[in-house]
Amino acid sequence: MFFLRMIRQSLRRRRGKRLLVAAVVCLSATVSVAMLGVVFDVGDKLTAELSTYGSNITVKPKSDVVVADLYGDSDATDPTAFLKESDAVNVKTIFWSYNITAFAPELHMHMTVVAGDGTADGADGASGTTAKTVGTWFSKTVQSSTGESTTTGVSALRSWWKVEGGWAHDDADEAMVGSRLAKSLGVGVGDTITVSTRGTVQAQSEPSGPRTLTVTGVYESGDDDDDAVYLPSSVSQAVNGLPDAADEIEVKALTTPDNDLARRAAKNPQQLSQEDWETWYCTAYASSIAYQIEEVIPGAVAKQVRQVQALEGTVLNKTQAVMIVMTVLTLIAATIAVANLMASSIGERSSELALLKALGAKNGEIGRLILGETGAMALLGLLAGALLGSGVAQLIGRLVFSSSITMRPMVFVLVAALIALTVLVAALASIRSILRLHPAEVLHGR
Numbered sequence: 001m002f003f004l005r006m007i008r009q010s011l012r013r014r015r016g017k018r019l020l021v022a023a024v025v026c027l028s029a030t031v032s033v034a035m036l037g038v039v040f041d042v043g044d045k046l047t048a049e050l051s052t053y054g055s056n057i058t059v060k061p062k063s064d065v066v067v068a069d070l071y072g073d074s075d076a077t078d079p080t081a082f083l084k085e086s087d088a089v090n091v092k093t094i095f096w097s098y099n100i101t102a103f104a105p106e107l108h109m110h111m112t113v114v115a116g117d118g119t120a121d122g123a124d125g126a127s128g129t130t131a132k133t134v135g136t137w138f139s140k141t142v143q144s145s146t147g148e149s150t151t152t153g154v155s156a157l158r159s160w161w162k163v164e165g166g167w168a169h170d171d172a173d174e175a176m177v178g179s180r181l182a183k184s185l186g187v188g189v190g191d192t193i194t195v196s197t198r199g200t201v202q203a204q205s206e207p208s209g210p211r212t213l214t215v216t217g218v219y220e221s222g223d224d225d226d227d228a229v230y231l232p233s234s235v236s237q238a239v240n241g242l243p244d245a246a247d248e249i250e251v252k253a254l255t256t257p258d259n260d261l262a263r264r265a266a267k268n269p270q271q272l273s274q275e276d277w278e279t280w281y282c283t284a285y286a287s288s289i290a291y292q293i294e295e296v297i298p299g300a301v302a303k304q305v306r307q308v309q310a311l312e313g314t315v316l317n318k319t320q321a322v323m324i325v326m327t328v329l330t331l332i333a334a335t336i337a338v339a340n341l342m343a344s345s346i347g348e349r350s351s352e353l354a355l356l357k358a359l360g361a362k363n364g365e366i367g368r369l370i371l372g373e374t375g376a377m378a379l380l381g382l383l384a385g386a387l388l389g390s391g392v393a394q395l396i397g398r399l400v401f402s403s404s405i406t407m408r409p410m411v412f413v414l415v416a417a418l419i420a421l422t423v424l425v426a427a428l429a430s431i432r433s434i435l436r437l438h439p440a441e442v443l444h445g446r
Helices: 002-011 014-051 062-071 085-093 179-185 233-238 262-265 274-281 286-296 306-347 350-357 361-400 409-433 439-443
Strands: 057-061 100-115 129-136 140-143 149-152 162-165 176-179 194-195 209-220 228-232 248-255 302-303
Touching: 002 306, 002 439, 014 306, 014 361, 014 409, 057 062, 062 179, 085 100, 085 140, 085 248, 085 286, 100 149, 100 179, 100 233, 129 179, 129 233, 176 179, 176 194, 179 209, 179 228, 194 228, 194 233, 209 233, 228 233, 248 286, 262 274, 286 302, 306 361, 306 409
Parallel strands: 129 228, 176 209
Antiparallel strands: 057 248, 057 302, 100 129, 100 194, 100 248, 140 149, 162 209, 176 228, 194 209
């Protein structure tokens, strides 16, 4: 009780410098809590942010992947092997189904496209523009074998498109035309185009013949898709005589950034130990999700879109590094500031401390008094900084990621330990000067 009363009286007499210590600790805790809070949550936020830029997993027929590995991909040729479009919904039956936010089967075919109903150029498609067409789902509601119902399609996969007009409907004779192709054809929103097969792929059933579609939207993608036509998969399959066919399935999934385990598994998961394999399989790496997709879609090979995964890992590492460096620099600055404030305070209190030593106080007792005073103000600053830091973290989350930051208890425990270490280092550096005080010299003004 006597010790606590001495601390209380000392704090009451010297509020200025004590409040400065609390302010320094508060500022340091604010920055540390905010930065570390974002660091521990930034992985999920960056994944969600980068997922808006399209799919990060593609699924193709195994035979086409083998040919592509040998001879390279060619956008000029039509596919010769196909998956079943009806199998696409199986991606929602894997262990990580809730991480899959969107998917869409696609049938890439080169078809003859003419403006209008095609009568001016011949309904048989003998003339007109040869363009890449993509038969797909725009916003289709499907149900998996587990009973789960989901609405998905390219409208969720192509959120960055600038669309003039609106998205096409899956159950109508409608299409969306890329901006460059629309300009070449001279068509816009509300006009019609006619598509017909070129007959370069062996049909599996009788083609339906040319189909006239209403242009509901003209999109600008910023890539080669600006020269393409997107149309309902049912229309593309009917015109080409390829029922229930798709040559690619795009999948957008929320994933965990790759680490050494994920990179080793991506090369050959069979080479992993049983423990590593279970860890990899039960973690939402892009490679483990792709592996599980292959298990539920017959004859398919699922691959990561490496550019997206590499960008995600690079951005995450750099962002975390910057925030950790800011935290370290803040703590170093706080250590220096608190040490200087304490040294200044001890200089002003040298007569008081010398008198205490002259009355029989030991160095350890005086050191505990100084630590108690500083610790009380540091605790006050830490509590205020924790509250302010949580608010700053939420502000960063809203401004940068448009969502809240999940503050983990570990952040507060870690910051409390770091602040305690910071204050202890600063205090020990100042307390050393107390040990050198000689009461007789100080009290006689020498």
